[in-house]
Structure formats: structure tokens, C-alpha cells
Amino acid sequence: MSDRADQVADEDVVVAQDVDEEPIEANRRLFEGWRLTTISVFAGLYAFFHMAALNGLSIERWTGIELPLLPSFPMETWNFRIVHVAGALIIGFLLFAASSFVRERRETPALERVAMVLLIPALFSLGVAIWFAMQIAGGTMWNGIDETIRFREIWLFGAPLWFATVGGIVVGWFSSRHRAGFAMPDIVLSVCAVTVAAYLITIYGTLMRNSTGTPFAPIGISMAAVAGTVLIMEMTRRVAGLALVVISVVFLAYVFIGPTLPGFLNAPAVTWERFFSQVYTDAGILGPTTAVSSTYIILFIIFAAFLQASKVGDYFVNFAFAVAGRSRGGPAKVAIFASGLMGMINGTSAGNVVATGSLTIPLMKKVGYKKQTAGAVEAAASTGGQIMPPIMGAGAFIMAEITGIPYTDIALAAVIPALLYFVSVYFMVDFEAAKLGMRGMSKDEIPNIVKMAKRVYLFLPIVMLIVALFMGYSVIRAGTLATIAAAVVSWVTPYPMGLRKTGQAFEIAGIMSIQIIAVCACAGIIVGVISLTGVGARFSSLLLGIADTSQLLALFFAMCIAILLGMGMPTTAAYAVAASVVAPGLVQLGIPLLTAHFFVFYFAVLSAITPPVALASYAAAGISGANPMATSVTSFKIGIAAFIVPFMFFYNGALLMDGTWAQVIRAGITATIGVFLLSAGVQGWFLGGRTVWFNRVLLILAALFMIEGGWSTDLIGVALAAAVYLVQRFLRPDPSMTFDVRGAD
Structure with missing residues (x-):
């Protein structure tokens, strides 16, 4: 029987189907007809x-025909990042x-009629931005000192843009429209996003880029940056919640109240024009976070x-079931394996919970795990x-961008800490299963391991990615080759990717990217505040002061700050901040340098399972039906080794x-x-039996x-373990011996 026939014949035992499909958010519009076609085409073209x-790539290079209205690649860096953010805002406002x-x-x-009125100043400011571009192209000298130019930028460009932006956001909060239709306030905000991008590309294309932060900077830069910042924060609120937005507002407020604060928090006074003329540059929003996104x-x-379009993601989970499903507490071990594979690509802990947890959590409950434990x-x-290399949820790439350390060095350094984390979680769930006397899944409940092994070639895209990276290919080239491999591999499955499915894959990517792009841009606001006010250097001085008392205390303090800053945020934003x-x-x-950044990265990641704000735990509780806080406490306990591992590699760089x-x-x-030993102590199970409290x-x-x-x-550790x-x-x-003396008379 052919390989494809095997797959079709085995459909009755396939456990996982569509596990990596993105969930439909509560505020996401569900378009139909021409609206669906429009947003699908736009999202696909964006990706x-x-x-x-x-x-x-260049269309001109391919065809030999000059097309002056189309961009020539590679684009100028700042322009590329401005278009990157603007495109995400346009799709995001129309879709969410x-x-x-x-x-x-x-x-x-x-x-809706009020929003239609707001569309007038939005379009007017866009027209003025285009007029400015034509004037500059005609040779007009543009600066922030000429009073005529300043008047035009304030009253013809900035004021209408601000009015439309703020009005569109406020009206959007209170207006309502059926889920299958575009909302006029969101169209207004999309036009405002185009206006900000058009103006900044025009101005940054002149010598004005070098004038940011000086009196020569046109005030329009500051006004466009204010509007852009507000648009980014509103988009972040829609797709990622309020946590990052609140932190961004606190940091922005610090810019202006910093001069009044005492001690190390005191910051030099800065005008709003000077600050915002710099925040929408590579010192802030267009900086490292947007560079990576x-x-x-x-x-x-x-x-x-x-991978999703070719159904390779389903194979990853089914392979995990075939390998680990029959061991005690099998679905829990499947979750470890499958979530490690999917999570490194996914880029968000909570998103990965929803993707694979909808399958693994009910099965864990079925074999005997409590709701909160599952x-x-x-x-x-x-x-x-x-934290799983080679992709690490994109954290490795941000770390490489910030530190300048080669990506391959970072991915290699992450191997042992990641293995320690997953080994620890494995021990925790295995000991829990042993205590509860759980069984694994039966042979009839899981895919056939032999037939799964026949399709191991579906791992080829991941293998190609790793091999290409360590052969010295650039990350972009390696990622592109792996993407092509995913399409090619699909041709020997029941889900071959033709032209239509390839287009769908780009559409999926365009929509999937909105949240992470908004989050990275919003994190860029915070990075901009830190770099432009110098608060990071003053915080470093505080850590140095604590280290004079105890270096371990300084590390503990750094751990707490990293966790607090990361709470409620996706991994990339948490680490960047x-x-x-x-x-x-x-x-x-x-x-x-590498140890310091790994230390921070791990605790930023672990904020997703740290009470009281544990996004991954709360997402899992929504599926399991357990109490969210109880689930977060249990996940903290299961992942306890990860809180120790960063101290391990601080004390032992090997x-x-x-x-x-x-x-x-x-x-x-x-x-x-x-x-x-840590897992055994926490779970109270050691070498085949329960163990007493001491x-x-x-x-x-x-x-x-x-x-x-x-x-x-x-040697001391081994001696203590031997004594136990x-x-x-x-x-x-007797393992029932405890500290509890309430039963004594």
C-alpha cells in the first residue's frame, strides 16, 4: 500500500487534526463575500x-521592465519598518x-455617521502629507524653523490627524456593527495609519532624519509620532490586552514627570516635541523590536x-502521541513533546496552549489528572x-539583535537549559502519574508508531532549518529554505500545497503576524523611553548598589523585575523590555553578556506561568474548566526547575x-x-515510592x-541524595507523617 493510502486508511486513529489552526478571537470580524476576499488578498500580499x-527580490530584475510605482528590493531600512508597522495596523484595525x-x-x-465625518480630516491630513511630499520632491527646503512650514504642519497636517485618530478610537469604543462588516471608525484609523507612514517616509527620505531631537526637526515628525504611538497602543489593546498598554503609558508618563521624581528615578526635562521626534526612529518604535518583527x-x-497549511503540525502532535501516549500519564507527556515542538515556532505561550491544549488537556483529564493539573x-x-532552540519563539533573534552575539552561538547555548526545563517537567508529570497510579492510553487510542515512523520525512523542514543555520546560511535564507521545504514535503501527503494553498498560507501568516507586530512596536515605545531618558543606566546603578551587599540578592531582585515586567505580555515583548x-x-x-541576557530571557518567559498574572495558565484554565489562579499556582510548581536553571548557568557557565x-x-x-532531585522533592516521590517530609x-x-x-x-548533593x-x-x-498536629489531643 502506498504511503498516501496508509495515511488515508489510518484516519480513524489519527488523534490530532488542525491542532495548529489559530483560534478565532472574540473581537475578530468574520467577513464574507467581497470583504473576505479583500482582507484575504491584502493579508496575503502583506506577508x-x-x-x-x-x-x-525585484520585479524589475525578473522582467527587465521598469515599474517606478513599485518598491525595489531590498528597501531602505527605516522605510521598510514603517511600511511593516503601517500594514499591520491597517489589517489589524479592519480585522479586530x-x-x-x-x-x-x-x-x-x-x-457610524460620526465616524464618516471623522473620515474627512483623516483624508485631508493624508492629502496634505502627499502635498508635502510633492513640495519636497520639487526642491523645497524643509525644516522645523521656517514659520510657514511649521504653521502648515501643525494646522493642516497634525491637528486634523490628531482629531481623526483620537475621534476614531473613542467612537470605535462605543460603536457597534455586525461581525461580517467593516466599521467606519476602523476605516478612519486605517487611513490615519497610512497618513503617518506616508509623512514619515517622506520626511525620513530627506536630511530630516538627522535632525530628530533637535530644533531643526519639523514639528510634523512629532505630531505624526504621537498619532502613530496612540494607534499602536490601541492596536495592542485590541489584540493583546491592556497589560502592555498600561506599562507603555506608565513609561510615557515617566518622560514628563521624571524631572520631579527623587533619587535614581530623577530624569532630565525634555519637551514633548523633542521626545516624540525621536521615539518613532530606531531609538524606539523602529528599533530592535520592530527590526526583529x-x-x-x-x-x-x-x-x-x-506548516499549518500543509498539515505538518498535525503530524508533530500525532507523532508525539505515538511515541509517548502509552506511558503512564501519557497525554501529559505528549503535551510536553508536542508543545515543545509547536511552541518554539508559535512565538506565544498562550497561543500554543490554545493550539495544542484543546487536544491534550481533555485527554489528561480522561486518564485521571485533576482539571487544574491538566x-x-x-x-x-x-x-x-x-526557550527551545533553534527558534525559541523568536527570542533568539531578538537576543542576537540586541547583543550582537551570533544567532548560532545563542541557539547552541540554549540547548542544555532547554533540556533541563523539559526533563524537569517530564519528571514532575511522571511522578504525579505514579502517585495517582495512572495508566497510559491503549494501543487502539493512539496512532501506529510504525506508520508514524514512515512519515518521519515530515520533520524535514525543521531539520533543513537547523542544518542551514549551522552551515552558516543567514537566518533569512535558512528560514526561506525551510518554508520552501514545508511546501515541497506537502506534495507527498494528502494535503499537497498548490498555488491556492500557498496563497492561503501567506494569508494565514499575514493575519497571524498582527498581534506580534503590534506588541513589538508597543514594546519599542518602552525601549525608546528607556534609551532616551537613561532610566536603564540608573537602574543598573541600583543593581550595583544591591550587589555590594550580596550578588545573589541582586540577581533575585533582577529576577523579580524581569518577571514583573513580563507579566501579561507575549514572550518577545517581555524579553525586549x-x-x-x-x-x-x-x-x-x-x-x-550572554549569561545576563539568558538570565533575563528565561524569567521574562516564565512570567507566563507566574501568579498572579499568568497568561498561559489562564488560557489553559479556560480549556480545562479549572480555577485560573489554582491552575497558575500548579503550573508554577510544575515549572519550578525553570526558576532554578538561570541561577545554575550563572554559577556554572558550562x-x-x-x-x-x-x-x-x-x-x-x-x-x-x-x-x-528537585522534582522528586517537590512531588514527594523518590525511586519508586512516596517519601516522608524530611x-x-x-x-x-x-x-x-x-x-x-x-x-x-x-559531592554534598550526591551524599544527601544517597542518605535519602x-x-x-x-x-x-511512614510517608503520611507531616507537620500537621491538628489531630493531636
């Missing part, structure tokens, strides 16, 4: 534009409403969309996907591949033993002694 630009469609509401035609992130979103396992596993605030201080403490192979191997072995304490102490990485501490074994093997204390 394809990035693929073309990143690979330096200002409020949820969960409750049926009456339409508000009066507010416009290149590596969107490229791997396209890769993920091709949700917590999926949350912890999905969060771990963000924490890296700007915390990492420079750690470097000044004498910590190696865990980040910094040392000889002998040192790296010894560090990996002792650290694995350490996380095993043995659990000794096991946790033994694990902590293995952190430092020295021979003496390792001897006590459990020969003295056999």
Missing part, C-alpha cells in the same frame, strides 16, 4: 511583500474590532503558516517551547556551552541529577547544592 523584500462580539449588541448608525519573526510566522502541565510545556531595563545592570555586575566539552558534559549530567526537604537541599557546579557542592535513599530503603518511614 508575501516581506518574503520578497527579505530575499531581495474595538470590543468583543461575545454579546449581541444593536448597531449604532449614529456613531519585520525580519525574523514574520519570516518564521510564514514558516509556521506553511491545564498546568499544558501551560508549563507550552511556555517551555519559548526586560533586556532594556535589567540586562545592562547585570552586565555591569561583571556577568558575561551549561551555556562556555567551557571544554568535558566541563559541558559534567555540568549537563550534574544539573540533570539536580532537577531530578526526605523531601533533604532532596530539595541536595538539588540546590548541585546548582553551584563545583566538585565539593556536587538509605533512609527510604532501610528505615522506611
Whole structure:
């Protein structure tokens, strides 16, 4: 029987189907007819534009025909990033409403008419921006000193733009329209996004780029930047919630109240014109976060969309079921394997929970896990996907951009810490299953391992990505080759990708990218505040002061700040913000650059399972039906080793591949033993049986002694573990012994 026939014949035992399809958000519009065609084509062209630009394609080069109205690739960097953000805003405003469609509401035609009135100043400011471009192209000298130019920029361009932007947002909050139609307030905001982009591309195309932050900068730059900043924050609110927006507002407020604050928080006074003329440059919104989202992130979103369109994602999960489904607590181990594979590509812990958790969480409950434990396992596993090389949820690329360290060095350094995390989660769920006497899934409930093995070639896109990266290809070239491989591999499956499916994949990518682009742009606002006010340097001084008392205390303080800054945010934004605030201080403490950034990155990622704001845990609780807070506490417990691992590689750089192979191997072995002991102590299960409370304490102490990485501490840890074994093997204390004395009279 052919391979394709095998696949069709086995449809009755396939466990996973469409696991990587994006969930439909509560405020997402569901278009039909010409509206659906319009948004689909626009989203597909937006994603394809990035693929073309990143690979330096040129229609003129292909055809030999000059097309002056089309962009020639590669585009100028700032212009490319401006178009990148503007395109996401346009698609985002048309696709995501200002409020949820969960409750049926009456339409508000009066507010729609108000929005139609707001369209007039929006279009007027766009026309003025085009007029400015024509004047500049005609040789008019443009600067911020000429009073005539200043008057035109304030009253003909800036004021109408502000009025339309603020009015469109406010009217959008209160207006309502059926889910299948465009809303006029959102069309107004889309026009405003085009206006901001058109003006900035025009001005930054002249010498005015060098004048930002000086009196020579046209005030229109500041006014466009204000409108652009507000649009980005509103888009972020719609697609990622209020957490990042609130933090952005706090940082923006700091710019202007900083001069009145005492101590290390005191900041130099700055006018709004000077600040905003710089924030929409590579010092802020167009800086590292947007640089990464416009290149590596969107490229791997396209890769993920091709995997989704070719159904390779389903195979990943089915393969995980075939390999791990029959072991005790099988679905939990499947969640670890599958979520690690999917999560590294997904780029958001909560999104990965929804994608794979809708399948694994009900199955975990079926084999005996409590609701909150089932949700917590999926949350912890999905969060771990963000630290899994080679993609690391795009975190590796942001780290490379910020630090200047080659991507391959970062991906290689991430291997042992990621393995430690997943090994720890595996031990936690295995010990939990052992305590509860769980069984695995039956042979009839899972895909056939032999037939799954026959299709192992479906891993080829991931393998090609890794091989290309370590052969020295650029990330963009390697990602492009992997994307092409995903399409080619689909031709030997029942879901071959032709022209239509390829177009659908680009459409999926364009829509999937909106959230992460908005989040990265919003994080750029915070990065801009930090860089332009110098608050990061003052925070570094604070860390240095704490380190004079205790370096460990300084690290603990840095951990808390990284977690707090990351709460409620996707991984990329959480790391970008924490890296700007915390990492420079750690470097000044004498910590190696890579170690400092890995330390910050891990805790920014772990904010997704850290109470009280644990996005991944809350998403899992929504699927499992458990209490969100109880789920977040349990996921924190399951992922506890991850809170120890960053301290491990601080004390022992060999865990980040910094040392000889002998040192790296010894560090990996002792650290694995350490996380095993930690898991045993937390779960109260050691070498095949329950263990008494004082043995659990000794096991946790033994694990902590293995952190430092020295021979003496390792020997102490091994000796404590041996003592626990001897006590459990020969003295056999009653595991029911506890500290609780309420039963005593």
C-alpha cells in the first residue's frame, strides 16, 4: 500500500487534526463575500511583500521592465519598518474590532455617521502629507524653523490627524456593527495609519532624519509620532490586552514627570516635541523590536503558516502521541513533546496552549489528572517551547539583535537549559502519574508508531532549518529554505500545497503576524523611553548598589523585575523590555553578556506561568474548566526547575556551552541529577515510592547544592541524595507523617 493510502486508511486513529489552526478571537470580524476576499488578498500580499523584500527580490530584475510605482528590493531600512508597522495596523484595525462580539449588541448608525465625518480630516491630513511630499520632491527646503512650514504642519497636517485618530478610537469604543462588516471608525484609523507612514517616509527620505531631537526637526515628525504611538497602543489593546498598554503609558508618563521624581528615578526635562521626534526612529518604535518583527519573526510566522497549511503540525502532535501516549500519564507527556515542538515556532505561550491544549488537556483529564493539573502541565510545556532552540519563539533573534552575539552561538547555548526545563517537567508529570497510579492510553487510542515512523520525512523542514543555520546560511535564507521545504514535503501527503494553498498560507501568516507586530512596536515605545531618558543606566546603578551587599540578592531582585515586567505580555515583548531595563545592570555586575541576557530571557518567559498574572495558565484554565489562579499556582510548581536553571548557568557557565566539552558534559549530567532531585522533592516521590517530609526537604537541599557546579557542592548533593535513599530503603518511614498536629489531643 502506498504511503498516501496508509495515511488515508489510518484516519480513524489519527488523534490530532488542525491542532495548529489559530483560534478565532472574540473581537475578530468574520467577513464574507467581497470583504473576505479583500482582507484575504491584502493579508496575503502583506506577508508575501516581506518574503520578497527579505530575499531581495525585484520585479524589475525578473522582467527587465521598469515599474517606478513599485518598491525595489531590498528597501531602505527605516522605510521598510514603517511600511511593516503601517500594514499591520491597517489589517489589524479592519480585522479586530474595538470590543468583543461575545454579546449581541444593536448597531449604532449614529456613531457610524460620526465616524464618516471623522473620515474627512483623516483624508485631508493624508492629502496634505502627499502635498508635502510633492513640495519636497520639487526642491523645497524643509525644516522645523521656517514659520510657514511649521504653521502648515501643525494646522493642516497634525491637528486634523490628531482629531481623526483620537475621534476614531473613542467612537470605535462605543460603536457597534455586525461581525461580517467593516466599521467606519476602523476605516478612519486605517487611513490615519497610512497618513503617518506616508509623512514619515517622506520626511525620513530627506536630511530630516538627522535632525530628530533637535530644533531643526519639523514639528510634523512629532505630531505624526504621537498619532502613530496612540494607534499602536490601541492596536495592542485590541489584540493583546491592556497589560502592555498600561506599562507603555506608565513609561510615557515617566518622560514628563521624571524631572520631579527623587533619587535614581530623577530624569532630565525634555519637551514633548523633542521626545516624540525621536521615539518613532530606531531609538524606539523602529528599533530592535520592530527590526526583529519585520525580519525574523514574520519570516518564521510564514514558516509556521506553511506548516499549518500543509498539515505538518498535525503530524508533530500525532507523532508525539505515538511515541509517548502509552506511558503512564501519557497525554501529559505528549503535551510536553508536542508543545515543545509547536511552541518554539508559535512565538506565544498562550497561543500554543490554545493550539495544542484543546487536544491534550481533555485527554489528561480522561486518564485521571485533576482539571487544574491538566491545564498546568499544558501551560508549563507550552511556555517551555519559548526557550527551545533553534527558534525559541523568536527570542533568539531578538537576543542576537540586541547583543550582537551570533544567532548560532545563542541557539547552541540554549540547548542544555532547554533540556533541563523539559526533563524537569517530564519528571514532575511522571511522578504525579505514579502517585495517582495512572495508566497510559491503549494501543487502539493512539496512532501506529510504525506508520508514524514512515512519515518521519515530515520533520524535514525543521531539520533543513537547523542544518542551514549551522552551515552558516543567514537566518533569512535558512528560514526561506525551510518554508520552501514545508511546501515541497506537502506534495507527498494528502494535503499537497498548490498555488491556492500557498496563497492561503501567506494569508494565514499575514493575519497571524498582527498581534506580534503590534506588541513589538508597543514594546519599542518602552525601549525608546528607556534609551532616551537613561532610566536603564540608573537602574543598573541600583543593581550595583544591591550587589555590594550580596550578588545573589541582586540577581533575585533582577529576577523579580524581569518577571514583573513580563507579566501579561507575549514572550518577545517581555524579553525586549526586560533586556532594556535589567540586562545592562547585570552586565555591569561583571556577568558575561550572554549569561545576563539568558538570565533575563528565561524569567521574562516564565512570567507566563507566574501568579498572579499568568497568561498561559489562564488560557489553559479556560480549556480545562479549572480555577485560573489554582491552575497558575500548579503550573508554577510544575515549572519550578525553570526558576532554578538561570541561577545554575550563572554559577556554572558550562551549561551555556562556555567551557571544554568535558566541563559541558559534567555540568549537563550534574544539573540533570539536580532537577531530578528537585522534582522528586517537590512531588514527594523518590525511586519508586512516596517519601516522608524530611526526605523531601533533604532532596530539595541536595538539588540546590548541585546548582553551584563545583566538585565539593556536587559531592554534598550526591551524599544527601544517597542518605535519602538509605533512609527510604532501610528505615522506611511512614510517608503520611507531616507537620500537621491538628489531630493531636
